[in-house]
Amino acid sequence: MATGSIAHNLDVARSLLTTAMRSGMGVATSPVDARPQWLFELYEFEGCPYCRLVREALTELDLDATIYPCPKGGERFRPRVADLGGRTQFPFLVDPNTGERMFESADIVRYLFGNYGHRPLPWHWRAMEFQQFGSGLAGVPRLGAGIRAVPAKAPELPLELYSFEASPFARVVRERLCELELPYVLRSCGRSTAADWLPPALRDAMRWQHEPQTLNRRTLKERAGRVSIPYLVDPNTGTELGDSARIVEYLDATYRL
Numbered sequence: 001m002a003t004g005s006i007a008h009n010l011d012v013a014r015s016l017l018t019t020a021m022r023s024g025m026g027v028a029t030s031p032v033d034a035r036p037q038w039l040f041e042l043y044e045f046e047g048c049p050y051c052r053l054v055r056e057a058l059t060e061l062d063l064d065a066t067i068y069p070c071p072k073g074g075e076r077f078r079p080r081v082a083d084l085g086g087r088t089q090f091p092f093l094v095d096p097n098t099g100e101r102m103f104e105s106a107d108i109v110r111y112l113f114g115n116y117g118h119r120p121l122p123w124h125w126r127a128m129e130f131q132q133f134g135s136g137l138a139g140v141p142r143l144g145a146g147i148r149a150v151p152a153k154a155p156e157l158p159l160e161l162y163s164f165e166a167s168p169f170a171r172v173v174r175e176r177l178c179e180l181e182l183p184y185v186l187r188s189c190g191r192s193t194a195a196d197w198l199p200p201a202l203r204d205a206m207r208w209q210h211e212p213q214t215l216n217r218r219t220l221k222e223r224a225g226r227v228s229i230p231y232l233v234d235p236n237t238g239t240e241l242g243d244s245a246r247i248v249e250y251l252d253a254t255y256r257l
Contacts, residue, residue: 008172008245014141015168021138025124025131026055026165029190031062031214032116039185040065041094043081045072046146046178049135050105051091052165057109057125059165059190061117062214066158067186069178074149076181105132146175151257152182159184160233162220164191169244170230176248180255187216189229200228 042058042065044051058065068077070090082088085101093108094101098115102108106128113121125131161177161184163170177184191197195210196217210227212218217227224231224242232247233240237254241247 005245008248011145011172012168012244014143015171017141018138018171019166019168021141022052022056022134022166024166026052026059027191029060029062029164029188029192029214031192033118035063035215036095036097036116038096041068041096042066042186043068043070043077043092043094044090045070045074046171046175047071047139047142047144048090048147049139050132052135052139053105053128053131054091054093054108054112055165055186057112058186059188060122061112062188062190062192062216063112063116064188064216065186066183067174067177068183069181071149071178071181072147074181076154077183142171142175145172146178148179149181150179152180152255153257155182155234155236155255157235158182160187160235161185162187162189162216162231162233163229164189167229173230173232173244173247173251176251180251182251182255187220189214189216189220189227192217196227200226 040063042054044054044067070078070081078088081092084094085092085103089103091105091108092103100111102111109125110121113119113125159182161173163174163186192213196212212221212227220231221227228242230244230247231242239250241250
């Protein structure tokens with residue numbers, strides 16, 4: 001086995017530990033009745049524990065957003081946050097559907113559930129200080145991944161990533177997108193049926209004719225022939241890739257300086 005493969009597998013193993021420490025947050029989805037017309041703009045960085053909470057809520061509500069990565073040392077989108085919000089703090093949400101702009105993970109989560117979930121705030125989100133503490137601890141196994149910027153070329157168009165927050169494989173891809181300051185449309189693909197919980201290889205082996213129930217999972221199956229997370233679409237090069245190791249390798253080869 002190549003050294004690079006070993007390193008990637010160890011990275012995924014540490015990512016799996018982060019998932020376990022979040023105790024199922026950011027896995028399942030209960031979609032909103034109607035999606036907003038315009039995508040949210042979320043300025044954040046992957047290693048931020050407060051930003052993780054917002055991404056978990058997006059998965060839970062099956063909502064998409066354009067992610068503008070703002071790692072430490074980054075110069076591509078951090079200045080925009082100061083211009084739009086008056087200070088450099090993360091996460092920062094812009095909702096073009098309502099004109100709202102807000103900081104603070106607790107406020108953003110309440111806003112998403114109140115304005116788009118049309119349901120009472122779930123009990124696990126009412127203990128926000130506990131969630132913030134738990135998210136901070138869960139970031140420890142990542143050893144600083146997704147926090148600091150590395151030199152990279154800017155794409156002309158945002159990339160597109162099919163993901164759900166707790167996926168250990170998708171996490172390593174999001175971290176690299178963040179470090180490279182590559183904007184992307186986050187397509188939420190949380191699990192909503194029993195079949196969604198089966199690994200793609202097992203579904204294939206069982207010849208399970210799985211019909212996804214959520215929009216992004218249906219779209220992904222039509223696009224790729226199966227639902228396997230993560231899945232990257234790069235409109236700048238026409239490239240579409242599954243498998244986290246191949247995606248990370250592609251991002252480095254295409255954009256890293």
